[in-house]
Amino acid sequence: MSATTSTNKKTATEKKTYDPEEIKVRRVNFSFSKSNPRFYYKNNPFSTHFINALHIVFPTGERFFVNSVLKHQKKITDEKLxxxxxxxxxxxxxxxxxxxxxxxxxxxxxxxxxxxxxxxxNLLHKIIAKIEIEGTRINNIDLTATVCLEHFTALFGHAIFMHVDTNKGTVPEDIAELFQWHAAEEIEHKNVAFDVFQKVDDAEYTKRVLLMPIVTALLYFYLSVGTGMLMYQDRKYLDFKKLPKQFMEFTTGLLNDLHSDLYKDYFNFFKRDFHPSFLNDYNLAEDFFKDKTYA
Ligand SMILES: [Fe+2]
Ligand SMILES: [Fe+2]
Structure with a gap:
């Protein structure tokens, strides 16, 4: 650690020690430039539309996460949780x-x-959230799916700081800021749905290892559909001769960067004693928020 970093840390400690367990709600108010290029991620339509698919699925996905956790709110007695x-x-x-x-x-x-x-x-809120067969262990499927998906958001968050190129010269600053802020908060709160699940369902291990492969397949299927749909809508803006090269750049670039550490950390989820905090990367969030006015 550099001398500057430890001085900064000391100053931060004197003000208020960063505590990832606090899970601070930051009331940000981002705005996005209309003048960003159409293919804002390195002029690559595949990478841009993969990110756009995430922009589209996050709002409904995150409402689903919140609902699945809130259903169990009354059963949580631990004040910290x-x-x-x-x-x-x-x-x-x-x-x-x-x-x-x-x-x-x-x-x-x-x-x-x-x-x-x-x-x-509809898939999340009208189908998955409603799956329950009374008198059986087929319940809490929404919370199980949330725990699985929160594992992904935490690992993608990790990768955004460790591997994904978010440099000002290559990616618009407003979009990079949105994803870094989101990534940092995903790292901060990665334990919450998991801890709730462990408290309320004694079959949590069986459920999460059975559901994770299905959730993984659905996640990549729908992100591919979203990316493909936006590519199709953009057909008049695409140079078809360039598409194979652009696809290669996407797979060896953004997609590869997002998955650099993911393979190893993904499979840790299948261990019985897994806990999200075992990947101790809270410093990534701390470093990001250090100089933010909204932190
Ligand atoms: Fe989130
Ligand atoms: Fe999250």
């Missing part, structure tokens, strides 16, 4: 609204996203 649940809901609520705000840019660029968004919304 109770507060973490409240702040987890606060953070996810603001994530939803900021990504939804980006939809205005998508709509102004002519994309039609309602059908795709409605489909995901």
């Amino acid at each position: 109770k507060k973490q649940v409240r702040n987890f809901c606060g953070q996810e609520g603001i994530h939803s609204s900021m990504h939804e705000r980006f939809w205005n840019i998508l709509k102004e660029n002519g994309y039609v996203i309602k059908g795709y968004e409605n489909h995901i919304d």
